[in-house]
Amino acid sequence: MCGRTACTLAPDEVSRACSYRNRGGQRRQPHWRDGDADKYRPSYNKSPQSMSPVLVSHRHFDKAAPVDECVLASMRWGLIPAWFKESDPSKMQYSTSNCRSENILEKKSYKDPLLKGQRCVIMADGFYEWRRVEKEKQPFFIYFPQKNGPSQERKEDQQQDVTSSTRNTVVSEKGEISHDLAEESEAPAEWTGWRLLTMAGVFDCWTPPGGGEALYTYSVITVNASPNLQSIHDRMPAILDGEDEVRRWLDFGEVKSLDAINLLQSKDVLTFHPVSSFVNNSRNNSPECLQPVDLSSKKEIKATASSKMMMSWLSSGSPAKRKEPDTNETKGEQDSKAKSRCKPAGGLQLWLQGVNKKPRTK
Numbered sequence: 001m002c003g004r005t006a007c008t009l010a011p012d013e014v015s016r017a018c019s020y021r022n023r024g025g026q027r028r029q030p031h032w033r034d035g036d037a038d039k040y041r042p043s044y045n046k047s048p049q050s051m052s053p054v055l056v057s058h059r060h061f062d063k064a065a066p067v068d069e070c071v072l073a074s075m076r077w078g079l080i081p082a083w084f085k086e087s088d089p090s091k092m093q094y095s096t097s098n099c100r101s102e103n104i105l106e107k108k109s110y111k112d113p114l115l116k117g118q119r120c121v122i123m124a125d126g127f128y129e130w131r132r133v134e135k136e137k138q139p140f141f142i143y144f145p146q147k148n149g150p151s152q153e154r155k156e157d158q159q160q161d162v163t164s165s166t167r168n169t170v171v172s173e174k175g176e177i178s179h180d181l182a183e184e185s186e187a188p189a190e191w192t193g194w195r196l197l198t199m200a201g202v203f204d205c206w207t208p209p210g211g212g213e214a215l216y217t218y219s220v221i222t223v224n225a226s227p228n229l230q231s232i233h234d235r236m237p238a239i240l241d242g243e244d245e246v247r248r249w250l251d252f253g254e255v256k257s258l259d260a261i262n263l264l265q266s267k268d269v270l271t272f273h274p275v276s277s278f279v280n281n282s283r284n285n286s287p288e289c290l291q292p293v294d295l296s297s298k299k300e301i302k303a304t305a306s307s308k309m310m311m312s313w314l315s316s317g318s319p320a321k322r323k324e325p326d327t328n329e330t331k332g333e334q335d336s337k338a339k340s341r342c343k344p345a346g347g348l349q350l351w352l353q354g355v356n357k358k359p360r361t362k
Contacts, residue, residue, distance in 0.1 A: 002098055002199070002220045002237045004128040004282070005046045006141070006290060007053060009194070011037040014053045014123060015072060017191045021243055022068045023254070029188035030070040033061060039074035044289040046124070047282040048078045048097040054203065054218055055121040057250050067253035075120070079219040080206040081109045087208050089215060099202065099219045101238055101264040110219065113204045117252030119260060120218055121240060122199040125290070128279055129272075131232040139279050140232055141290055142272040144195045198246050199237040200264060226268040238264040 009017060011032060019029045039051050046052060051074045058065035061073075079096040080089045099110045126143030203218040221238040229236050240246045240263065248255045249263055279289040 002127050002129075002222060002235075003048065004279070005052070005122075005124040005197075006044050006126060006128070007046060007124045007196075008042045008044055008290075009125070009196070010042060011040055011053075013193065014040075014196075016188065017193060017196045018053075018055055018070070018072060018123060019188045019191055020055075020070055020247060022066070022247075023251070027188055027190065028070070030055060030072050033071050033073045036072065036074040043285055044287060045128075045279055045282055045285045046077070048095070050077055051075065052077055052218075053123045054201070054216075055123060055198075055246070055250065056119075056203065057117075057252060059253070060118065068247065068251050070250060073216060075203055075216040075218045077220075078217055079109060079113075079202065079204055080215060080217045081112065082204050082206055083108075083112075084206055085209060087210060089206065089217075096217075096219050098222050098235075100235075101221050101223050101261070104202070104221065104261070104264075109204075110202055113202045114257050114261075117257065118203050119249050119252060119257075120201045120203045121246055121249060122201045122218060122220055122237075124197045124199065125194060126197050127199075127237060128275070128289075129229070129233045129236075130280075137277075137280075138295075139275050139277060140272045141275045141279075142229065142232075142236075142270050143197055144269070145271045146195055197237075197270075198240045200240050200249055221264055223264055223266045226266045226270070228268055229270065229272070232272070236266070236270075239267050239269060241267055241269050 007014070015029055015032065019027055021027050040053055041051065043050065054073050054075045055070050056073055057067055058069040058071040059067045061071065065071075077097055078092070079099075080092060084092065086092075096109060099107070104110045104114055126141050128139055128141055130137040130139050132138075200221045201218045202221065203216055205214050205216050207214045222235045223238045225232070225234050225236045240249050245263055249260055252260070273292040274295050275290060276288060276293050278284050
């Protein structure tokens with residue numbers, strides 16, 4: 001299952017991290033649906049009923065838009081079917097935060113939006129899952145392995161800046177800018193920061209019976225856990241691995257629903273690290289939720305390169321660029337708890353603290 005996630009990127013960072021290629025192979029950067037960037041709040045500890053960034057086909061909001069054009073929307077976690085008759089969505093009698101892939105065509109709440117092509121991709125840094133250890137539960141943070149180290153990202157940024165600058169100065173003999181090169185320079189650069197997790201979902205639009213603002217909600221589709229996650233839990237979100245799978249899941253014009261279901265497979269593509277029980281309380285919302293903890297007193301666990309990069313990413317945010325997550329604790333209290341529970345970050349964190357990485361801007 002999937003009952004808790006994290007998405008700590010600011011709205012503009014989410015947009016750059018969601019760059020994609022359309023059917024023609026052109027790279028595009030999705031914009032936020034009007035007003036939705038303000039509805040989204042970055043968080044280290046998202047639970048059902050919160051608003052999350054969701055990638056969908058623009059055709060769902062604009063019938064004239066190409067079906068393979070994507071847009072970002074803020075949707076509430078926990079699907080409210082369009083046919084729900086109550087005036088208050090909190091009166092739903094059952095949980096719809098997850099839907100099992102095996103039953104998706106058997107339950108009206110999920111079957112209806114699926115057959116209408118209302119497929120979405122939920123974006124997150126990763127998700128939390130708990131492994132039962134005797135009478136207690138040990139939380140883990142689960143995410144895509146990160147291939148680009150900070151130094152590589154910084155180097156690529158510099159190369160792309162130089163390349164873009166060079167392209168803009170290329171002119172023809174008549175003094176006109178080359179059309180092809182100018183077009184390339186305007187294309188968004190491929191995101192080299194934290195690779196966001198891409199989880200398959202379905203969404204629906206509910207309008208209060210008495211009228212009012214439409215509410216868009218979603219459910220995360222789950223599958224059997226992959227071999228490397230079975231020791232933690234028997235279920236996991238359906239992961240879309242790579243741009244092609246994301247495009248096919250969202251392109252309901254080219255990929256029909258029954259074919260899209262074939263993408264919902266258990267994939268052994270994720271990594272993880274143990275985190276503190278601090279994350280157990282959904283009101284706790286600080287970097288401590290994501291930080292790897294030392295379980296050496298129980299079992300020796302070797303830190304992975306990806307878990308170290310996660311620590312780097314936590315230290316890389318620029319306050320001027322990010323929205324501050326809500327929190328119920330003062331900074332001093334958080335720092336004190338973090339020092340007592342969490343393992344030192346290591347060299348990568350110190351590296352990023354030194355350069356104070358900032359998101360790329362166009």
